[in-house]
Amino acid sequence: MLLLARESRGLSQSELANQLNISQGKLSKAEKGAQTLDFEMLSNLSKITNYPISFFHQASPDSPVSHHYYRRKISVPKKTINQIEANIKIFRKNIDELMDAIELPEYSLPSINSDDKRPEEIAELIRYKLKVTQGPMPNLVNLLENHGIVIVKTDMFTNKIDGLSTISDRGVKIVFLNKRMSTDRQRFSLAHELGHLIMHFDIPSYPENIEEEANRFASELLMPKKEINNDLRFLTFSKLGDLKRHWKVSMRALVYRAKTLETINQRQYRNFQINFSRRGINKSEPIKIADEKAFILNRVIDLHQEELGYSLDELAKIVHLNPVEFRDNFIQHNPTKLTIVRNDQR
Amino acid sequence: MHIQQLSLFSTKENFEKDSFESPLNIGIFKSIGSAVSKAFDEFCTHDIVYFDKTCRSNMLNNLVVKMVSQSCESERLNFVKTLTNTRRSFCLLDNKYIILFKKSPVSNVRTRQDDLLKNQELSKHVLILTYKVDDFWSEISKLQFQYFSSPNQVTYSFDISGYLNTNDASKNAPIVGTPSVRVKRKDPNKKAI
Numbered sequence: 001m002l003l004l005a006r007e008s009r010g011l012s013q014s015e016l017a018n019q020l021n022i023s024q025g026k027l028s029k030a031e032k033g034a035q036t037l038d039f040e041m042l043s044n045l046s047k048i049t050n051y052p053i054s055f056f057h058q059a060s061p062d063s064p065v066s067h068h069y070y071r072r073k074i075s076v077p078k079k080t081i082n083q084i085e086a087n088i089k090i091f092r093k094n095i096d097e098l099m100d101a102i103e104l105p106e107y108s109l110p111s112i113n114s115d116d117k118r119p120e121e122i123a124e125l126i127r128y129k130l131k132v133t134q135g136p137m138p139n140l141v142n143l144l145e146n147h148g149i150v151i152v153k154t155d156m157f158t159n160k161i162d163g164l165s166t167i168s169d170r171g172v173k174i175v176f177l178n179k180r181m182s183t184d185r186q187r188f189s190l191a192h193e194l195g196h197l198i199m200h201f202d203i204p205s206y207p208e209n210i211e212e213e214a215n216r217f218a219s220e221l222l223m224p225k226k227e228i229n230n231d232l233r234f235l236t237f238s239k240l241g242d243l244k245r246h247w248k249v250s251m252r253a254l255v256y257r258a259k260t261l262e263t264i265n266q267r268q269y270r271n272f273q274i275n276f277s278r279r280g281i282n283k284s285e286p287i288k289i290a291d292e293k294a295f296i297l298n299r300v301i302d303l304h305q306e307e308l309g310y311s312l313d314e315l316a317k318i319v320h321l322n323p324v325e326f327r328d329n330f331i332q333h334n335p336t337k338l339t340i341v342r343n344d345q346r
Numbered sequence: 347m348h349i350q351q352l353s354l355f356s357t358k359e360n361f362e363k364d365s366f367e368s369p370l371n372i373g374i375f376k377s378i379g380s381a382v383s384k385a386f387d388e389f390c391t392h393d394i395v396y397f398d399k400t401c402r403s404n405m406l407n408n409l410v411v412k413m414v415s416q417s418c419e420s421e422r423l424n425f426v427k428t429l430t431n432t433r434r435s436f437c438l439l440d441n442k443y444i445i446l447f448k449k450s451p452v453s454n455v456r457t458r459q460d461d462l463l464k465n466q467e468l469s470k471h472v473l474i475l476t477y478k479v480d481d482f483w484s485e486i487s488k489l490q491f492q493y494f495s496s497p498n499q500v501t502y503s504f505d506i507s508g509y510l511n512t513n514d515a516s517k518n519a520p521i522v523g524t525p526s527v528r529v530k531r532k533d534p535n536k537k538a539i
Binding site: 101102103104105138139141142143145146183231237238240241242243244245246251286287288289290291292293295296299300303307308 | 390393394395480481482483484485517518519520521522523524525526527528529530
């Protein structure tokens with residue numbers, strides 16, 4: 001856990017060794033389990049990394065990071081990637097610990113091999129499974145949580161990573177979304193990660209194709225060709241705002257979709273890009289899409305408090321985090337209080 | 347000739363900018379600004395993707411009139427109830443100014459009525475509250491009173507965009523259903539061995 005603690009705080013080995021006043025070699029050995037640290041050292045480590053001492057007495061998570069899929073730009077520094085992965089591993093472990101006593105909606109979406117069907121066909125099938133047969137996809141976070149996917153909106157320390165999907169050791173499907181991004185971008189990322197969960201998690205696939213396949217899946221899921229094709233003809237800047245409100249996707253995603261569906265040509269596509277940059281809306285687009293709040297994680301905490309009698313501090317202890325970090329991570333917003341669903345016939 | 351004709355109608359004093367912008371009116375301008383913002387927020391909740399420009403402009407104008415009349419109507423600001431079924435809605439400020447509502451840019455199409463209004467040929471000063479939406483219809487970028495002295499000439503404008511409420515707080519999307527998350531229960535049929 002020493003390695004995870006260090007990486008999750010974005011510290012290099014030499015930086016932490018300096019702060020602990022020990023040699024880098026000693027720290028390296030301790031991280032590999034070849035050397036033990038005395039209580040004083042652990043206490044210092046706890047102060048520097050802001051994890052309770054009990055954090056360092058846990059077993060490291062077993063599962064590798066291999067089951068991670070990112071929607072990201074290529075230029076993310078390795079250090080940031082390590083920091084995110086370490087945080088995700090900790091988060092994932094915490095979620096498993098909290099799910100011990102909790103029953104989630106059953107995951108009911110199929111795994112489909114993209115060798116058998118095109119990503120677009122798979123997306124059409126998934127729309128059918130989600131019972132959204134036509135029109136814009138409604139609250140996607142809510143829809144997927146109803147199908148047993150846990151969605152976590154968290155800070156990913158950079159604007160260059162959009163989201164990530166993973167499966168916990170206990171099989172919980174989790175999608176992490178970067179809360180720095182706008183809702184329209186988060187929706188596309190969520191659709192993209194859903195594509196990974198369906199097409200790539202249980203099925204061996206070619207790594208060079210998976211990102212493109214996930215993008216094609218997401219585009220079709222959010223903007224089905226048969227419905228949007230006409231909307232994207234004679235595309236103008238003034239029309240983009242309306243389409244964004246209607247389909248709840250970014251203007252850039254709409255323009256890209258128009259290019260893919262060949263309702264605009266390469267030159268027009270380039271003109272749109274130039275105009276986006278000229279109008280300064282490359283990074284922040286006008287028109288805000290309504291926020292899609294995640295529910296499950298909050299509900300899990302509520303149930304622990306209301307039904308199982310835990311306090312927030314006790315829950316923080318269970319997952320070996322300090323109470324402030326626990327609140328930041330697990331209490332994502334203040335949802336309206338809802339009654340507990342009980343199935344007495346079971 | 348000109349003087350004779352004027353004498354047939356009640357005359358009005360010259361338009362005084364300072365009187366219109368008087369601190370006494372600031373409260374009214376603030377509530378107008380906030381009502382226009384509210385109208386635009388409500389407009390944004392409608393799915394207008396397949397509406398043409400005229401239709402959506404009318405929708406927005408109706409909402410602006412509705413919101414201003416609902417939240418700003420007072421002894422000093424009166425909406426005139428008309429039975430004529432014309433779409434031109436207006437109100438009177440202190441029984442001295444006629445205020446009309448238009449999306450900017452104000453149309454150049456000339457009608458007899460428009461000419462009367464823009465030439466200030468009425469017994470009260472006519473001001474048009476104009477609001478400008480940006481290219482994407484994402485916000486109201488400008489809100490101002492305009493005083494026309496002829497159909498194509500604005501002689502005075504007073505910007506009250508500062509009183510628009512820019513509502514940055516994002517709204518929550520409606521939910522489709524509540525995920526069933528519950529505490530695991532022991533199966534009562536399962537007996538301990």
